[in-house]
Amino acid sequence: MAQRILLRPIGFTATTFVRTRPFSTVIDAPISPASQQTPxxxxxxxxxxxxxxxxxxxxxxxxxxxxxxxxxxxLIDLTYAASSVHxxxxxxxxxxxxxxxxxxxGGCSEDCxxxxxxSRYNTGLKASKMVDVDSxxxxxxxxxxxxxxxxxxxxxxxxxxxRKTNLKNVKEMVKGxxxxxxxxxxxxxxxxxxxxxxxKNAGLTAYNHNVDTSREHxxxxxxxxxxxxxxxxINNVHNAGINVCTGGILGLGEKPxxxxxxxxxxxxxxxxxxxxxxxxxxxxxxxxxxxTKSIAFDAILRTIATARLVLPTxxxxxxxxxxxxxxxxxxxxxMAGANAVFxxxxxxxxxxxxxxxxxxxxxRWGLRPMESQETIxxxxxxxxxxxxxxxxxxxxxxxxxxxxM
Ligand code: SF4
Numbered sequence: 001m002a003q004r005i006l007l008r009p010i011g012f013t014a015t016t017f018v019r020t021r022p023f024s025t026v027i028d029a030p031i032s033p034a035s036q037q038t039p040x041x042x043x044x045x046x047x048x049x050x051x052x053x054x055x056x057x058x059x060x061x062x063x064x065x066x067x068x069x070x071x072x073x074x075l076i077d078l079t080y081a082a083s084s085v086h087x088x089x090x091x092x093x094x095x096x097x098x099x100x101x102x103x104x105x106g107g108c109s110e111d112c113x114x115x116x117x118x119s120r121y122n123t124g125l126k127a128s129k130m131v132d133v134d135s136x137x138x139x140x141x142x143x144x145x146x147x148x149x150x151x152x153x154x155x156x157x158x159x160x161x162x163r164k165t166n167l168k169n170v171k172e173m174v175k176g177x178x179x180x181x182x183x184x185x186x187x188x189x190x191x192x193x194x195x196x197x198x199x200k201n202a203g204l205t206a207y208n209h210n211v212d213t214s215r216e217h218x219x220x221x222x223x224x225x226x227x228x229x230x231x232x233x234i235n236n237v238h239n240a241g242i243n244v245c246t247g248g249i250l251g252l253g254e255k256p257x258x259x260x261x262x263x264x265x266x267x268x269x270x271x272x273x274x275x276x277x278x279x280x281x282x283x284x285x286x287x288x289x290x291x292t293k294s295i296a297f298d299a300i301l302r303t304i305a306t307a308r309l310v311l312p313t314x315x316x317x318x319x320x321x322x323x324x325x326x327x328x329x330x331x332x333x334x335m336a337g338a339n340a341v342f343x344x345x346x347x348x349x350x351x352x353x354x355x356x357x358x359x360x361x362x363x364r365w366g367l368r369p370m371e372s373q374e375t376i377x378x379x380x381x382x383x384x385x386x387x388x389x390x391x392x393x394x395x396x397x398x399x400x401x402x403x404x405m
Contacts, residue, residue: 049073052309053081056088062267062310068260071306075298079336082305086337089312096150096315096340096370097358098185099143103173104130104155104166110189111224112212113288114249114281117156123286130155133169137176143344146355149372150183152208152342158225159190167195171202178203183372185245185275190225190233196240206243206274209233214261217254234269243274247317250303251281251295259303267310275340276307276314280321297329301336308337315340323353327361334367 048066070078086092106117107127116123140151153173160167170186177184186199187208199207211230212218218227237244246269248262266273280300283292307316317340318333325333343358362368 049081049309053085055085055309055312058272058311058313060268060270060272062264064257064260064264067264067267067306067310068257070309071256071260071263071302075302075305078302078305078309079332082308082337083335085312086308086335086339090339091370091374092334092339093367094339094370094374095334095362095367096317096374097148097343097355098150098152098317098340099139099146099148099344100152100154100342100352101131101136101139101344102156103136103153103170104128104157106156108156108189109158109224110222112222114221114252114284115287116284118287121284121287123284127156130166130169133172133176136173137180140177140180140182144180144182146344147359147369148182148343148355149370150185150205150340151177151180152185152187153177154187154208155189157189160188160192160195167198171198174199174202174204178205181372187245190229191236193236193239196236196242200240200242204242206245207237208245208275208277209237210247210249210277210279211262211265212248213252213254214258215265216261217252217258221252231265234273238270244269244271245275245277245317246273247275247277247279247319249279249281249320250300251292251321252289253292256299256302259299259306263303263307263310272311272314274315275317276311277317277319278304278307278338279319280324282320282324294324297325301329301332304333304338305336317341327364330361331365334365339370 048069052070073081083092105128106125107119108115108117109119111118111120115121116125117127119127136153143151153170155166155170157163157166170188174184174186183205184203185206185208186204190209191199191207196207209230211227211234213221215227234244234246246266248259250259266276278300280295281289281292283290283294285291304316304318307314316338318330318338319342322330322341341358342352343355344352345354
């Protein structure tokens, strides 16, 4: 799929064990001033940072060194630049409200060291069967009534192999959510090309499959599936014409260069993802990362601002961990380019900011829920509808001629 430019106006002004793994120190100190020095410029060449600030289109040719140059700018300059770029490509007042429902909790065979739903860790979470279609659609209706325009459904599966009945039910859920006029997103683990096509045909708007962190840090976090397996699923999703939602989790014991590596992975995909979720680790007791110290806020903000400059058209989604942020911190994230939140009763297994709380925050700061036609998924839908309308009117116009013949 070619890179897309948004059509919105530009310039809007079980048995468990815990293994020991070599986790590195969590970033809890600001980046040193020395690391914030911009490399000397070659006379006559323009700065990578300046180029990013002036960009009118996204590009997938980023190098890690270039992203690192952006990431290591003084935070005051980085966030200002990110805000400028955000206003060029998005309406800064519009925040997409999404609700995420766990449609199948726990019992997952993977060993993601942050996850309450892995059957390998004793987290006290009870595994459950898949929720029935009607209950999911009822939850989607409630989410819509409360202002959410996107409904995301997550299942704790490694992959979809041998899950024909489950896939059939998920497709029913997708169709039902779409019929409500909402965007539908699912996260079901790894899927193959055929499963991706089936989901596309059911009307799926987006598929979430996070790469979690940099390629280098990934083996410290997950050992049961590789980084390349994750990328293969993302590729299947992209090739099926489904919007890709892929991002990461900050605070997994990574280093600043792993934030750069994470952004570099998604920025050099064949097309930038439609959505880039930024999660801050919520430590879950019983998991290998259960006692991890929280990541410093400036590292979260720096990652969001860098992502905005590198992925100008992508929706940057403030995901898990938002409820631990004070309102002012959330606002700094919105100003630096974040433009989507998860809102509702729960986010998979962790707490979530509620709709009323978010509405009150939006009111105080002049924000508003993003309309579905303002998103890439919504614009695709409008374009498809336009094509259908045009085809219908052409058929109508052609009918008398055909009759004459
Ligand atoms: S993050 Fe997903 S794949 Fe990993 S253990 Fe949790 S549910 Fe399974």
